[in-house]
Every structure is written in C-alpha cells, then in structure tokens.
Amino acid sequence: MIRKLRWKVVALTMGTVAAVLILALAAVFLSSRASLEGRSRQMLQQVLQLRPGDAVPRELRNFSYLTVEVYPTGAAVVTESQNFDLSRYMDDDDGDDEADEDQTEILTEIVEACLGRREDAGELDDFHLRYQRERTPFTLRIAFTDSSLDRSTIRSLTRTVVLIGLAAFAVLFGFSYLLSGLITRPVEKAWQEQQRFLSDASHELKTPLTVILSSADLLAQSADGQEQGYVDNIRSESRRMKKLVESMLTLARADDGGHKLVFTPLDWSDVVTDTALLFEPVAFEAGRELLYHIDEALRVSGDGDKLRQLVSILLDNATKYAPAHTPIRLTLAAEEKTARLTVENGGEPIPPEVAAHLFDRFYRADSARSGPEGFGLGLSIAQSIVKEHRGAIRCESDSRSTRFIVTLPLTKE
Numbered sequence: 006m007i008r009k010l011r012w013k014v015v016a017l018t019m020g021t022v023a024a025v026l027i028l029a030l031a032a033v034f035l036s037s038r039a040s041l042e043g044r045s046r047q048m049l050q051q052v053l054q055l056r057p058g059d060a061v062p063r064e065l066r067n068f069s070y071l072t073v074e075v076y077p078t079g080a081a082v083v084t085e086s087q088n089f090d091l092s093r094y095m096d097d098d099d100g101d102d103e104a105d106e107d108q109t110e111i112l113t114e115i116v117e118a119c120l121g122r123r124e125d126a127g128e129l130d131d132f133h134l135r136y137q138r139e140r141t142p143f144t145l146r147i148a149f150t151d152s153s154l155d156r157s158t159i160r161s162l163t164r165t166v167v168l169i170g171l172a173a174f175a176v177l178f179g180f181s182y183l184l185s186g187l188i189t190r191p192v193e194k195a196w197q198e199q200q201r202f203l204s205d206a207s208h209e210l211k212t213p214l215t216v217i218l219s220s221a222d223l224l225a226q227s228a229d230g231q232e233q234g235y236v237d238n239i240r241s242e243s244r245r246m247k248k249l250v251e252s253m254l255t256l257a258r259a260d261d262g263g264h265k266l267v268f269t270p271l272d273w274s275d276v277v278t279d280t281a282l283l284f285e286p287v288a289f290e291a292g293r294e295l296l297y298h299i300d301e302a303l304r305v306s307g308d309g310d311k312l313r314q315l316v317s318i319l320l321d322n323a324t325k326y327a328p329a330h331t332p333i334r335l336t337l338a339a340e341e342k343t344a345r346l347t348v349e350n351g352g353e354p355i356p357p358e359v360a361a362h363l364f365d366r367f368y369r370a371d372s373a374r375s376g377p378e379g380f381g382l383g384l385s386i387a388q389s390i391v392k393e394h395r396g397a398i399r400c401e402s403d404s405r406s407t408r409f410i411v412t413l414p415l416t417k418e
Contacts, residue, residue, distance in 0.1 A: 007193045014185040015178075022177050030166045037162055041155050042135075046126060049137035052148040057084060068150065073116060075145040081116045089151070119147055128152055211254075214247045249382070270416055273305040273312070273344050277337050280316040284324070288333055291324050293350075297335035303344045305413045307394045316346070318387045319409050323350040326407075334406075339415065343396075346411040355402035363400050364388045387411075 051062065052070045065087070072085035091108045118129050119136050126137045135152040138145055221240040228236045281297045288295040305312075323333045327350035334349040355363070367381040387409075391398040396413040 007189055010192065011182075011185045011189045014188055015181050018181040018185070019174075019178055022181070023174065026170055026173055026177075030170050034162060034166050038159055041158060045135055045150060045152070045155060046137060049126075049135065049148045049150060052085070052150075053137060053139045053146055055085060061087065071149045073112070073147045073149070075116060075120070075147065076143070081112065083112070084146075089149070115149065116147065119149075120145075210250045211247070214243055214250065217243045218247065267308055268306050269309070270304055270306055271309050271312075273303045273307075273413065274299050274301050274337060276309060276312050277316055277335070277346065280313050280320065281335055284317070284320045288320075288324050292329045293324060293327050294332045295320070295335065296332050297337075299335075299337040300339055303337060303339055304416050305344060305394070306416045307413070311390045311393070315387050315390045315411065316348075318383045319346075319348040319411070322383055322409070323348050326350065326352060328352050340412070342415055343412040344415050346413070347408055349406045349408045351406050354404055355400070355407055360400050360402055364398070384409075 048065060048068050049070065051065060052068075052072060055061070055072070067088070069088040070085070071083065071087075071089040071091075074082045074084050076082070091111055115129065115132055115134065118131065119138065122129075122136075125139070128135050133151065133153045133156065134149050135155070136147055136149050138147040140146075218240065221236055221243060224236045225233065225240065278297075278299050281295060281299070285295050320333070320335065327333055331351040334347075336345075336347045336349075338345055364384050364387075365381075366385045388398055391411055391413070394413055396411060398409065398411045401408045401410065
C-alpha cells in the first residue's frame with residue numbers, strides 16, 4: 006500500500022512538473038524561432054528599401070540576400086546580390102556557358118514559385134529560401150534570403166531544448182522520488198503501527214477466547230434450565246468473536262506481507278468442485294439449491310488453502326443473502342488466458358453506490374449485507390486473496406441477479 010502511495014505521489018508530482026517543463030521549454034523554443042523569423046523578415050524589409058547605388062547599412066553587411074525586379078512583361082532582373090550563391094542549386098560539372106543558363110533557369114523557377122504564392126512574405130521550402138515582396142508603381146520587388154542557416158539554428162535549438170528537458174526531467178524525477186519517501190514516511194509509520202496493533206491484538210485475544218470457549222463447553226455439561234441458555238449465548242458470541250479475530254489477523258498478515266503464500270501449480274477445477282460439494286448441505290439447510298458447472302482441468306498457480314477459502318467466502322456470502330428457495334449458481338470456465346469463476350444469486354439488485362464499497366472492510370449495508378453473523382470482512386479477505394494471486398474480483402448486480410466474478414491467470418500443464 007505504501008509503495009503504491011509513494012508511486013502515486015511521484016506520478017502526480019512528475020505529471021505536474023512535466024506539464025510545467027513542457028510549457029516552459031515550448032515557450033522558449035517558440036519565442037526563439039519567432040525571434041529568428043522576425044529578424045529575417047526585418048532584414049528583408051530593409052533590403053527592399055535599398056535602391057541601386059545606396060550604401061549598405063552596417064546591419065546588412067553580413068546578411069545574405071538577393072533582390073529581383075519583376076516587370077509587367079514577366080522579365081525578372083537581379084538588382085542587388087550580397088553573399089547569395091545560386092551555384093549550390095547547380096551541378097558542379099557544368100561549364101561556364103551552361104552555368105549561366107542554369108542560373109537563369111533556377112532564378113526563373115524561384116521567381117515563378119514566389120509569384121505563385123498569395124502571401125507577400127513566406128518561405129519556399131523547395132529552395133530553402135525566405136522571401137518578401139513589395140509592389141512599386143512599375144515593378145514588383147522581391148527580396149530573397151537563404152533560410153538554411155535559420156533552419157539549422159532551429160534544429161540545433163530543438164535538440165538543445167529536448168536534451169535540457171530530458172536532463173531536467175531525470176533530475177526532478179530523482180528529487181521527486183526522494184521527496185515522496187519523506188512525504189509518505191509518517192503515513193508508513195502510522196500504517197505499520199496500525200498493522201502491528203491489529204496483529205498483536207488479534208494474537209492476544211485468541212488465548213482468552215480459547216479459554217472462554219473451553220470453560221463454556223465445560224459449563225454446558227453441567228448446566229441445566231435457564232443456565233443452559235446463558236452458556237449457549239456465551240459459546241455463540243465467543244465463536245463469533247473468535248471468527249472476527251481470525252479474520253482481522255488474516256487481513257493484517259496480508260497487509261504487512263509477513264505471511265508469504267506458497268504458490269504451487271494446482272487444479273483450480275478440483276478446488277472449486279471440492280468446495281462446492283462441501284457447501285451443498287449448507288445451502289440445502291438454508292433452503293437454497295446449489296447449482297454448478299465447472300470446466301475440467303483448469304490449472305492455476307496459487308495457494309490451495311487460500312483459494313478454497315476464497316470460494317467458501319463467495320458461496321457463504323451467496324447463501325446468506327440469496328432469497329429463500331432460490332438457486333445459487335457457480336460456474337468456472339476458461340476465458341482466453343484466464344479462468345473465470347462466477348458465483349450468482351438472485352434477490353434485489355445492489356445499488357451502485359453500495360456495490361462500490363462491498364469490498365471495504367467492516368462495510369455493511371442494510372440492503373445487501375445485513376446478515377446477523379457477518380462482520381463486513383469476508384469480501385475484503387476475498388479481495389486480498391485474489392490480489393495475492395494476481396487476479397481480479399468484481400461485483401455485478403442487476404434485476405436478474407447479483408454476481409461476484411473472479412478471474413485468475415491460467416498456467417500451462
């Protein structure tokens with residue numbers, strides 16, 4: 006329980022930290038990318054303002070750009086070029102004449118691609134170019150710049166952000182795990198003290214209860230008349246108290262993990278059949294018929310005594326709360342890689358708000374668990390047994406019947 010609580014604290018903490026970290030790093034990344042793109046657009050806007058013969062401003066001296074004038078006739082003329090190389094789009098083996106022709110073709114392709122865009126500013130992904138255009142009374146001026154450097158910077162920024170995020174997540178995970186230990190330590194201490202108290206109290210109560218039962222048995226041999234009724238009451242209540250103590254001790258051992266089960270391969274079908282046969286006379290005396298259908302040779306790995314106790318609890322529960330003269334149905338069948346055990350009885354449906362608490366300790370509801378002999382621990386013990394066997398248990402209830410369903414993993418021969 007404490008381990009699960011600790012991991013829940015870690016999961017909650019790391020979920021919050023991860024969300025904050027992702028938002029922070031995403032903000033840094035988006036801000037940096039927007040800054041790069043904004044700076045590039047600003048540079049292109051300054052380039053468009055330049056005219057032939059103008060001095061290049063200091064901030065543009067290391068900027069790579071190409072300016073093209075497009076006339077109404079469709080002719081495109083390069084008016085300005087600085088640190089801009091079209092040769093990277095051409096084959097290295099071309100001669101000078103072919104190189105000039107290739108440059109003209111490439112420039113035409115670039116301009117046509119730009120004119121095909123509706124936006125006055127954007128990127129030409131096929132050429133790794135960023136463009137910005139401006140209309141003048143007689144021409145259309147277009148400024149181009151190489152976006153490869155910005156793309157490389159963004160890729161490098163992405164790698165850096167991811168590495169920083171992973172490193173920060175790992176460090177914070179370590180701190181979170183350590184802090185979760187400090188947070189859950191008081192809970193663990195209180196839980197251990199509670200379990201120790203239950204275990205010690207159960208052990209201490211077993212001896213006086215045994216003495217009381219033995220004394221009551223001796224008194225019953227010599228009691229007569231009204232005294233016999235008193236002795237019978239003592240014996241009855243002592244047995245109920247002993248059963249409660251044993252149930253509390255069983256749960257305490259299951260919680261602290263001190264009692265390790267011995268798992269062996271066993272025939273689950275035989276265990277269920279034997280337990281059902283033992284309960285046939287019990288159901289008959291209670292005015293109920295026990296019907297069962299059990300598939301053969303279903304094998305599981307587990308503790309035979311605990312699994313018998315599990316079936317007994319479910320059958321006892323059904324016997325107590327099924328209406329008189331109604332059948333109790335038990336079925337065991339293979340379902341994919343699991344064995345599905347179902348114990349079903351008729352009666353009024355259990356409301357969902359009650360069914361949600363049926364496996365809680367000491368929980369009793371008048372409509373579902375009002376038997377005079379119950380303590381509200383049987384289903385809790387059943388659930389602990391199922392969990393120890395890596396299975397699942399649930400309750401389904403409707404107008405047709407109430408069903409307790411247990412699934413356990415099957416093993417091979």
